[in-house]
Amino acid sequence: MSYLPLTDGERKTMLSMMGYSSIDQLFTDAGLSEKVKLGLGESMSEAEVSAHITKMAGEITSPVVSFAGAGAYDHLIPSVINHLTSRAEFYTAYTPYQPEISQGTLQAIYEYQTMICELSAMDVANASMYDGGSALAESALLSLRATNRKRILLAESIHPRYREVLHTYLSGLDAEIISIPFDQKTGMVDTACIERNSDGSSAMLLQNPNFFGVVEESAPRMAELIHRTGGLFIVSADPISLGIMEAPGNYGADIYTAEGQGLGTPLSFGGPYLGIMAGKTNLERNMPGRLVGRTTDSAGRTGYVLTLQTREQHIRRQKATSNICSNQALVALSANIFLALLGKEGIYELALQNLAKAEYAKRKLKEKGLRLCFSGANFNEFVVELPVTSAKVYKDLSKQGVVPGITLDRWYPQLKKHLLVCVTEKKTKAEIDRLADLLGRLVK
DSSP, rough: OOOOOOHHHHHHHHHHHHSSSSSHHHHHHOOOOOGSSOOOOOOOOOOHHHHHHHHHHHHHHHHOOEOOOTTTOOOOOOHHHHHHHSHHHHHHOOOOOOOOGGGGHHHHHHHHHHHHHHHTTTTTTOOOSSSSHHHHHHHHHHHHHHOOOOOEEEESSHHHHHHHHHHHHHHHHEEEEEEOOOOTTTTOOHHHHHHHHHHTTEEEEEESSSSTTOTTHHHHHHHHHHHHTTTTTEEEGGGGGGGOOOOOOTTTEEEEEEEOTTTOOOOOOOOOOOOEEEEOOGGGGGOOOOEEEEOOOOOOOEEEEEEEEOTTTTOGGGOOOOOOOOOOHHHHHHHHHHHHHHOOOOHHHHHHHHHHHHHHHHHHHTTTEEEEESSSOOOOOOEEEEEOOOOHHHHHHHHHTTTTTOOTTTTTTGGEEEEEEHHHHOOOHHHHHHHHHHHHGGOO
């Protein structure tokens, strides 16, 4: 166990057996200096304790401060998540095909589906996909089936990696992908281009907030344009942002997808992550993967079962909605615990902190003479313009223990001197001020 709670009496007995009257005396005789003592206050939150210990460790290890985001976010993870997901009942590799011996796993997945629907204002969610990119690509395949059309409208402001995954998924199909550009001033999607190409299209794919962190204010208008011609509106949105932003289902989205890593899963060098997917009721039989449902048995007792499994392992391949083999049950469980722990008010407060700290960072950078690239509103990410190439800035600041953000020129050649900066609730005022000072020196 990582922590063994002891009473004052138990501590006194243990010290007495060793011939000591206090823990301080034990530490002194053991030759431990004052530096190893935590020095915790009478009342500190979990996040404060973690930050305090990290600061102490930093005196030895000099930890790196990262402002990188772009779909992989450094959020606080309550310790209770690891304690619960580490229980053997949950981390077993067994797939819950037999409901009579899998009620716990099935109920956990069902509760996850329910919370995702509540968060996104959708009617039905599946048991999870592999990651945010594959979830978005699967939603595009769903739109082709549901509308019997072959054209996809894809916003260029969607995560470049997600777009690459989508192109890979559709490469073997007779499908056409039309890129919808974004406005170079606002960072938002060009709705006029959607209007010109919506006729005959199966879906419009949007990220909101988009890859640049810009809030797509015209999302309801986009939904209206694509629905007018019988297409579907698909929105990828950071689930944390939905704590303060309107849920996609409330402004016309037919399908919601997301990367769920920020809901209690560590960065882990890129995976495993969590693909979130939810949709409206009329689309449930076209959804890929598994759906867990709730029912009652012959005695009237509540039970859970894999209701729909439209995978090629279960039905004829030509009728399958997807060849996905499994779902991310353990990572989905982490998201489940995270959302249950925070609740409605907690997710609101978390989103508010992300927004407030990002706005503070934007203000400090502008005070230092730096310019923000897009005028659109942001959530917790934004693009800053530099006087030199972003690759050089990234290299120089990384040597000083600060990862200043994500360079963008690999995907957007016109943004060679720009950084995508992400500020989550974990970033302190001192860390943000240091970033502003380091970047501010470039304009002097």
